[in-house]
Amino acid sequence: MRKLVILKSLVDFIWIVTCIPGIPLLLFFMVFVFINPDSVNFVIDTGVSKTEASTLQVQLIALVLVVLCFIGIYCLYLFRKTLRYFQQVKPFHEDVIANFYKIGYLLSGIGISALMVFFLARLFVDNKFRIQLGISSYLLIVCLGLFFMVLSEVFKVAKHAKEENELTV
Template sequence: MRKLNVLKACIDLAFYLSCLTVLAFVVFIPFAVLGQMDGIPIKMQGRELIVDNWQAKVVLVFALVSALFFVYGIYLLRKTIGFFLKKDVFNSEVIRNFNVIGICVITSTLLMVLPSFLYTAFHRTAMGFKLEVGFDSPLLVISLGLFFMVLSEVFKIAKNLKEENDLTL
């Protein structure tokens, strides 16, 4: 149980810091989109983005939507850990939350990486491809999202087995 409390504390901290980041994004993006910050370079996903055209502004909007998806996924993870602390592990909401967390993580990653990649591909003369291996690797994050979706299926099977077991004498 101690590990679960530490996990909850870490997820809570990540959630609150993510909320602050999204709040800053919500304040910053309108200034950038309305042209108040033309020419200021922003670094996203290891790529430099200069907000001086409509394509860069679209990338920023996608980044905001991506951040919202990610924060919602963290929120659902917090709720799920709350069920675990109550020892209500095989709740239907836990199963649904794991699936939605996976969808949020994958969607968030794709909404952040694809527009940034396309912007770089169309606005740079020298194009390169970099495969990242680390905690911020899009491939790893998408795998984590798929893991949550698989975990949802595993919990669904376990819930059905538990219900069958409870019916037998």
């Protein structure tokens, strides 16, 4: 159980240091991008070239990225909640299964959306059709999301087996 305590502490640390200050900062960033975008030169770095972006491009990409960030923060919140159930020795609670499925679903969505955003950014900013194969962070996020969904199914089966075992006289 010491591993669980370490994991919970680490997740809490990330939550307190990154997510809690991140929410108002992201909101501030959004307001800044939409109200006064001309005050700062935004540069879109596609990995190939750096291009000065138009206001509309910046606003669109910023909006998508901030939404993805908020979904990521929500995933971490759900993970913290799930770890709390583990600490209470309720690993087969309905919420744990639902949370794992939700986290998986959202992470897969984040991975695919981020992949699409950067692909489209390259296409429209650099005018280059580029598909990057191999291990990219977005594909890893999609894999992580699918792993959480599989984990949810495994927990569902385990819960059923546990109930059956408890009701065997």
